[in-house]
Amino acid sequence: MSDVLLVERADHVETWTINLPDQRNPISGADLIEAFEDNARRVQQDLDARCVVLTGAGKAFSAGGNVNDMREKAGMFSGSPWEMRNGYRDGIQRIPLALSECEVPMVAAVNGPAVGAGCDLAMMCDLRVASTNAWFAESFVQLGIIPGDGGAWFLTQAIGPQRAAEMALTGDRVTAAKALEWGMVAHVVEPEQLLDEARALAARIAKNPPHATRMAKRLLKESRTNDLRHVLELSATMQALSHHTADHAEAMNAVLDKRPGTYRGR
Numbered sequence: 001m002s003d004v005l006l007v008e009r010a011d012h013v014e015t016w017t018i019n020l021p022d023q024r025n026p027i028s029g030a031d032l033i034e035a036f037e038d039n040a041r042r043v044q045q046d047l048d049a050r051c052v053v054l055t056g057a058g059k060a061f062s063a064g065g066n067v068n069d070m071r072e073k074a075g076m077f078s079g080s081p082w083e084m085r086n087g088y089r090d091g092i093q094r095i096p097l098a099l100s101e102c103e104v105p106m107v108a109a110v111n112g113p114a115v116g117a118g119c120d121l122a123m124m125c126d127l128r129v130a131s132t133n134a135w136f137a138e139s140f141v142q143l144g145i146i147p148g149d150g151g152a153w154f155l156t157q158a159i160g161p162q163r164a165a166e167m168a169l170t171g172d173r174v175t176a177a178k179a180l181e182w183g184m185v186a187h188v189v190e191p192e193q194l195l196d197e198a199r200a201l202a203a204r205i206a207k208n209p210p211h212a213t214r215m216a217k218r219l220l221k222e223s224r225t226n227d228l229r230h231v232l233e234l235s236a237t238m239q240a241l242s243h244h245t246a247d248h249a250e251a252m253n254a255v256l257d258k259r260p261g262t263y264r265g266r
Contacts (some may be wrong), residue, residue, distance in 0.1 A: 001260040005035035006057070012050035012206040014043065014197055021058025026066040027117055028076055028092050035197045036095045040102040047265030050206035050213065054125055055109040061134065062118025065092075070143070088148045092117065096150040099124045100221070103214035105205050109198035110134040110176075111191065115141075119167075120151035123158045128215060129184040129198040137185065138164075142171035157224055159184050209247035209263040 006017040018032065018041060025147045027033070043049035056062050069075040076087040101104065108125035112133050119136045122128055138155055147168065148156075156164040159182050167174060189197045189201050204232040205213055215238045223231050242248055246266040254261035 004029065004032045005039065005111070009049070010199070011203070012048055012210075013053060013202040014049055014051070015053045015055065015195070015199070018054075018056045018062055021056070021060070024060040024063035024113070025056040025058070025118065026064060027062055027095065027121055028065045028069070030091065033091060035093050035241060037098045039164060040098040040104075043104045044102050047210045049104055050108045050208075051202035051212045052104055053109050053195070053202050054106055055111055055195065055198070056118075056122075058112075059133070060112040060118070061108075061110045062121055063113065064116030064118040064120075064139075067143075071187060077202040092149045095121070096124055096154070103217050105202075105213055105217050107198050107202050107205075109186065109194050110136075113137070113193055115139055117147075117149045117151065120147060120149050120154050123151070123154035123184075126220075127201060128179075129187045129189065129194065129201060130179060130185040131191045131194045132176055133191050134176045134179070134185075134188075136167070136174045136179055138167040139171040141169060207260070209245070209251055209261070210265045211245055211247060212242060215242065 008015045008017075018027065020026060020029075020032070029130055043052060065077075066075065070077045076091045077084065079087065101147070104240060105127070106125040108122040108128040110122050110128055110130040112131065113135055114122045115137045115138050119138050122136070138147065140151070140152060146152070152168060159167075163182055166172075174182070174184070175208075176188045178187065180188045186201070187197055188249045219231065219235060219238065222234055247261075247263045248262060251261050
């Protein structure tokens, strides 16, 4: 397992920690991109992995792209426009695709600044809990560039077109308190409470039958880009599958018996 993305498991909840604190956790390196892909693929195949908490080591959640590499035209920022285009497609854009295809619910525990692609990474998660030390900035325009990782889409989905436009066109910071007011995050807590709060939220998700939470996540994503008829048809299909699972039968028995359910992903 790559040491740039630390993975811990407690019961049915995994914690993924971006482990590049000396660099403020940039996410443009090939090893980290591969780690995200590998782990997203792994948990997708593992019904015992029922929620993921994503956070950053040190004081930052993620500073996004490596600005030093950007200035030096190194790594993914090197080459001709054609080569750079392919570099984005074959590089950092693999992260949003991997996380979007993963049906395991994800909670971002935003411990500090989430800047540029780091802000976008937080938006790729289903839910966000922020420390009072956190702040968010869609700061690409301040460097004379645009969100190359899909941030324009994710940010608009998270907070709507007006607020996304304000962030993307100014590049200004949004405090944790403002993020809560805007609905960008679900909760704001003191730094020492952050992981406990995020893991408690993850545990509330993980206690449910995994097929149901995964299909619910898929429906929520499909509802962003499809019309009502499409979502209704997909809902009918998924509901029929759900009614024929052993976990559904166990859930019904647990409700009637007034006890917690025990679910096996079957």
